[in-house]
Amino acid sequence: MMPFLARRTAALVAAVLLASFTVFLIPYMTPGDTVRKIIRSRVAGEVIDDSAVEALSLQLGLNDPLWAQYLRWLGRLLTGDMGLSYTSRTPVADQVLPALWITLSLVVLALGTAGALSVVLGVTAALQEGRPADKVITAVTQAFIAVPEYWLAPLLVLAFALQLSALPSAGWEGPQSAVLPVAVLALRPTSYFTSAVREGILEALGAEHVVAARSRGVSHLQTVAKHVIPNGLLPLTTLVAVWFAGLLGGSVIVEVIFAIPGMGRLLFDGVLNSDIPLAQGAVVVVVGLAVVLTTAADLVHGLLNPQIRMSHA
Amino acid sequence: MRFSLPSSLSLGLVALISLSGCGFSGSSAGATQAAKADQRIVVDNFRAPVANWALESDAAYILSLSGCLETLTRYDEAQGKIVPLLATEWKQVSPLEWDFTIRGGVKFQDGSALSADAVAGSLQKVLAAAVPARAFNPKVVTGVKAVDDRTVRVSTPTESPLVPYRLASVNTGILAPAAFKGDTVDPFGHCTGPFEPVSEKPKQSLTLDRNEAYWGGEVQLAGAEVRFITDGATRAAQVQTGEADVSLSIPVSGLPGLESDASVKVLKSDSPRTATLYMNNGRAPFDDVDFRKAVRSALDLDALAASVYEGAAVAASGPFAPSEPWAVKGSVTPKQDLEGARKLLATAGYTADRPLEVIAIVERAEFADVATVIQEDLKAVGIPVKIQTKEYAAAEPDLLAGNYDMVLSQRNRLIDIADPIGFLTADYTCDGTYNLSHFCNKDYDATIAKAATTADADERYRLYAEAGQILQEQAVNVWLVNEQAIDAVRADLQAHVQDPLSRYVVRAETAKP
Numbered sequence: 140m141m142p143f144l145a146r147r148t149a150a151l152v153a154a155v156l157l158a159s160f161t162v163f164l165i166p167y168m169t170p171g172d173t174v175r176k177i178i179r180s181r182v183a184g185e186v187i188d189d190s191a192v193e194a195l196s197l198q199l200g201l202n203d204p205l206w207a208q209y210l211r212w213l214g215r216l217l218t219g220d221m222g223l224s225y226t227s228r229t230p231v232a233d234q235v236l237p238a239l240w241i242t243l244s245l246v247v248l249a250l251g252t253a254g255a256l257s258v259v260l261g262v263t264a265a266l267q268e269g270r271p272a273d274k275v276i277t278a279v280t281q282a283f284i285a286v287p288e289y290w291l292a293p294l295l296v297l298a299f300a301l302q303l304s305a306l307p308s309a310g311w312e313g314p315q316s317a318v319l320p321v322a323v324l325a326l327r328p329t330s331y332f333t334s335a336v337r338e339g340i341l342e343a344l345g346a347e348h349v350v351a352a353r354s355r356g357v358s359h360l361q362t363v364a365k366h367v368i369p370n371g372l373l374p375l376t377t378l379v380a381v382w383f384a385g386l387l388g389g390s391v392i393v394e395v396i397f398a399i400p401g402m403g404r405l406l407f408d409g410v411l412n413s414d415i416p417l418a419q420g421a422v423v424v425v426v427g428l429a430v431v432l433t434t435a436a437d438l439v440h441g442l443l444n445p446q447i448r449m450s451h452a
Numbered sequence: 453m454r455f456s457l458p459s460s461l462s463l464g465l466v467a468l469i470s471l472s473g474c475g476f477s478g479s480s481a482g483a484t485q486a487a488k489a490d491q492r493i494v495v496d497n498f499r500a501p502v503a504n505w506a507l508e509s510d511a512a513y514i515l516s517l518s519g520c521l522e523t524l525t526r527y528d529e530a531q532g533k534i535v536p537l538l539a540t541e542w543k544q545v546s547p548l549e550w551d552f553t554i555r556g557g558v559k560f561q562d563g564s565a566l567s568a569d570a571v572a573g574s575l576q577k578v579l580a581a582a583v584p585a586r587a588f589n590p591k592v593v594t595g596v597k598a599v600d601d602r603t604v605r606v607s608t609p610t611e612s613p614l615v616p617y618r619l620a621s622v623n624t625g626i627l628a629p630a631a632f633k634g635d636t637v638d639p640f641g642h643c644t645g646p647f648e649p650v651s652e653k654p655k656q657s658l659t660l661d662r663n664e665a666y667w668g669g670e671v672q673l674a675g676a677e678v679r680f681i682t683d684g685a686t687r688a689a690q691v692q693t694g695e696a697d698v699s700l701s702i703p704v705s706g707l708p709g710l711e712s713d714a715s716v717k718v719l720k721s722d723s724p725r726t727a728t729l730y731m732n733n734g735r736a737p738f739d740d741v742d743f744r745k746a747v748r749s750a751l752d753l754d755a756l757a758a759s760v761y762e763g764a765a766v767a768a769s770g771p772f773a774p775s776e777p778w779a780v781k782g783s784v785t786p787k788q789d790l791e792g793a794r795k796l797l798a799t800a801g802y803t804a805d806r807p808l809e810v811i812a813i814v815e816r817a818e819f820a821d822v823a824t825v826i827q828e829d830l831k832a833v834g835i836p837v838k839i840q841t842k843e844y845a846a847a848e849p850d851l852l853a854g855n856y857d858m859v860l861s862q863r864n865r866l867i868d869i870a871d872p873i874g875f876l877t878a879d880y881t882c883d884g885t886y887n888l889s890h891f892c893n894k895d896y897d898a899t900i901a902k903a904a905t906t907a908d909a910d911e912r913y914r915l916y917a918e919a920g921q922i923l924q925e926q927a928v929n930v931w932l933v934n935e936q937a938i939d940a941v942r943a944d945l946q947a948h949v950q951d952p953l954s955r956y957v958v959r960a961e962t963a964k965p
């Protein structure tokens with residue numbers, strides 16, 4: 140077990156370092172003069188004085204070689220300092236932490252909703268395999284996979300905020316304001332999870348120990364509850380971890396449409412304003428969390444399934 | 453309605469509310485119910501503050517539209533002139549110096565008095581900014597100092613009649629000395645306006661309460677919340693649901709729903725932006741005026757305004773909107789004339805030896821469709837066109853260096869001050885710092901140089917029109933459509949006046965039943 144843990148930890152550190160270097164480079168690879176873009180984000184308008192460009196470059200250390208800038212950034216990052224935002228001039232960490240809390244709340248609520256729904260739908264579909272209930276659930280969830288957030292979000296606003304006046308159309312004020320964004324974020328994972336749960340349950344239903352239990356005369360309900368559902372839901376753990384990581388970075392559209400000040404909005408503002416430290420801070424936290432989560436899911440899976448652990452030994 | 457403003461300001465406001473000309477239409481009437489003093493309103497704005505409230509940044513717009521920040525002077529669109537605000541009068545005391553008399557009896561929201569020293573200190577902070585404000589920077593203002601208790605002197609490097617215009621820019625808003633601590637700016641409790649900011653939710657909203665001691669008279673609303681909502685569709689939805697009382701900058705796609713809703717008023721006015729097909733006058737075939745005129749004749753601007761802009765923009769008749777006081781008199785929208793265009797192409801000796809390239813800037817989503825319409829129109833007269841989409845920042849170096857054929861872009865003519873001198877100088881003079889067209893004409897330069905030192909506004913505007921005439925005659929660019937500023941307000945909002953530049957939204961007289 141220890142070598143397995145050590146290897147996974149080493150891989151984790153390497154992945155985070157590689158991700159940090161990639162994240163650092165991204166803003167420098169976008170076309171256009173970064174300093175001009177920063178100035179334009181502070182003062183709208185197109186005429187930019189060269190002397191202002193030079194002064195700001197010096198002030199921000201952007202004339203230094205790229206490697207020096209990276210080492211400086213990484214060194215600060217290791218001490219928890221993400222630098223100062225170019226636009227707000229406040230510590231990036233002060234903006235990232237509250238935003239992260241909001242996005243985590245959104246993602247946990249969305250995945251919780253998706254998980255609960257998918258267990259109900261997936262188990263029902265599997266136990267009713269081939270019957271109308273299975274066909275309807277499968278068709279509807281497959282259709283929802285293709286629904287993009289930028290289409291669904293305005294539709295829900297139209298229905299629940301505009302027509303029914305039941306929910307706020309935007310903002311982050313109390314539980315009511317979370318309903319629509321959570322619904323939008325939960326839709327696609329629900330579709331994928333339902334499909335996975337259905338397949339998992341069907342597979343478990345055909346497993347030897349389940350067949351044996353049935354042949355011993357154990358009731359169908361008991362067999363399903365004790366043997367089928369626990370095994371059938373195992374693939375869900377990895378899926379949830381992967382979707383957790385995906386939603387952390389993929390909540391941009393939802394956060395912009397619903398004016399939610401989370402990580403997605405932070406990233407959007409950082410990119411829009413060429414606020415390099417803000418964009419880098421937001422991405423590095425999201426990527427770091429994603430790597431940690433997927434590694435954790437791997438470890439959990441390895442602990443639950445010795446075959447995986449052995450195959451990596 | 454109760455007003456107790458100084459007479460000059462009252463007159464200005466009355467004129468402002470009653471007139472609808474000069475691109476300043478859209479007052480929302482409907483004041484049939486009595487306003488209540490405990491009402492608050494919500495304003496959805498499209499941008500959040502940047503640069504930690506630094507006055508030289510665009511954050512000044514948010515402080516100004518919220519009713520917090522006030523300037524020494526203010527440009528009154530209805531009257532077409534600069535009117536007093538925190539300064540009661542001003543005069544040019546020497547060719548390079550202007551004296552402003554500071555209004556007496558005004559207090560900042562923290563209780564300290566508005567003095568010449570406080571004003572000078574606030575303006576000096578803006579002048580010393582690392583990223584300078586467009587309207588007020590060391591290139592155009594050399595210094596600010598308090599001459600006595602009530603007089604502030606502003607010095608310029610060259611004689612300029614536009615100093616009072618510069619002091620109307622929101623970037624020159626005045627904050628109390630306590631607002632400046634080191635490099636940070638704290639507007640909370642440090643403005644002079646009718647509303648005092650009391651709390652901020654970063655990236656979400658700014659909450660303001662009535663300033664009970666406002667120097668300009670009684671404030672009708674108990675307070676306001678300015679929300680920062682990037683998505684245009686969300687802003688449109690919020691004013692329909694009643695979550696917002698005012699939503700600024702409504703996208704065209706949101707108009708049909710709003711215009712059919714009786715509880716909402718859609719306000720439109722000419723904005724100082726004209727979507728323009730820039731042509732590189734510095735290289736063939738655009739270095740031939742007949743070729744440029746042929747391009748102009750080939751385009752159907754009315755159809756463009758009706759189709760791509762869905763009626764939310766007006767076909768342009770030249771570089772200015774017709775409602776602007778410096779518009780070229782008698783200008784009409786060029787009509788599509790395909791036969792005329794072909795003749796002009798023949799005169800220019802044009803041979804379609806290579807496809808011309810038009811760059812559509814991605815920041816303006818509609819430009820991709822505009823480029824397609826232009827491509828079709830030019831194809832009809834035998835000009836092959838390729839379309840390229842680019843981020844503006846990526847295209848800028850080539851545009852400034854003259855390595856392009858055509859680009860679709862737009863500029864705010866009044867972005868720095870309420871006068872187009874900066875735009876006309878930067879964009880079209882031979883040494884202009886933003887001369888994307890690479891146009892150079894001695895008559896034009898002489899006209900602009902004369903305008904820059906002409907104090908009389910009417911005469912200056914006449915010179916601008918003369919310069920505009922040269923640009924049109926030379927077909928420097930094709931000015932496609934004048935864009936409209938579109939805001940939506942709840943129908944019961946009282947005394948709201950649309951400002952096409954979104955500088956003044958929550959005002960002392962704004963009321964709600």
